[in-house]
Amino acid sequence: MSKSNHRFAVSALSKKHLPRHLLIPASNIRPGVLALIKADHPDFDDNSLLSFDELNVYRKKYLEKILVHEVGELSQLEQDVIESINSNELLSTNIDFTQEENLTLGNRVADKIASFGGSWTFILLFFSFLLLWMAVNVYLLASKAFDPFPFILLNLILSCLAAIQAPIIMMSQNRKEAKDRQRSEYDYKVNLKAELEIRLLHEKIDHLIVHQNQRLIEIQEIQVDLLEDIMMRMKPKL
Template sequence: MDSLKCFISGKKIPPNEAHQGLQIRKGVFQLIHKQYPAFSENDFVCTEELNKFRKAYLLKLVSGEKKELSKLEKEVLQALTDHTKVVTQHDLAPESTFGQRLADKIATFGGSWTFIIAFFSVLMGWIFLNVFIIAAKPFDPYPFILLNLILSCLAAVQAPVIMMSQNRQEQKDRSRAENDYKINLKAEVEIRTLHEKLDHLITYQNKRMMEVQQLQMEYLEDLVNKIRS
């Protein structure tokens, strides 16, 4: 057979410019078949018409890559911004009861210079009052038994209050440590997800690049064959 018929244009073509559907790249073949549903693997198409569909397929690849990049970027942004928070405001500052707040205030005041100065002022005033001002009839004469009783009661009450405040502070520290762990775990998961998306993006780009290079090689082979003929 000296010449074949192009399925698309209907023109007769020489055998060296004829491309059978079975030999055409799958993506290009599907593009031709979409426009010409009757086109099959046994039909032939000329180089000129095939190059048109190759060009259209190449443009489709490029535009598809742009859409894929945009989609991946949106997924990355969504992974970083739209996740539910692992730590809420309630976790950072949990509600406390009146007794807990009172214990915190008492412990804070008891560990301040204000308390120390006030305590020694009252102590010295008590002693000065009973020894010098009302020495004739002191309400707490030396060795100040009433003062010792008050100080013992104060120490007995102050100690458990401070322990309550320390326990609450330890609870806060544990809560902060748990929140830090949650945040670190979330960051680790997001970093892993980001790495997976980057790996997928690199694989996708390499695949598309190889396909574009193969199409270019086909162009060159057709051009070389045409020059030789």
């Protein structure tokens, strides 16, 4: 009778009397699985026993928990990236459109004059005007020319035109330089934001890879435990 009692023990979960070779002590259970068992059975201590079938049920729950956690963590990673991008105002805005809205009438006129003064249309019209002026004063109005050679009035007009055109072009160039500086600042901000986000992504991916590797090792260890349990069950039959 004593030998019979020695061969059997009680499972702490099902309260059934089972052969000892079908039971496993709590000290041989992995911490993650043991935590799940204690969560459902607070009275389960390190000296308690449970059957292999009961242990396999909690091993399955633990594996399911790991997989659910991994999927949830991946979704959380995607959510963090989206929030990091949408939390701040978009930096890559259209600078040209923004500056065009703030132009005054003088700035618009200066841009038009600078654009026209640097075109072939202005050069051709300018030379045509000079040739026409000289032809009128030399040939058509030779006896009563209003600006005879050496065309002093024409030189005065050209000097006044150059004196007025130069500061207008400088105004346009200064505004374009300010626009280029602002574009450079925007480019720097966009590049910096992209660099920080890429670095953040690298850190999260590295953390995710390390974390997943640890989980895979735990899964493999549980699989090894299952194989060992199968071998232990097969030994009495052999």
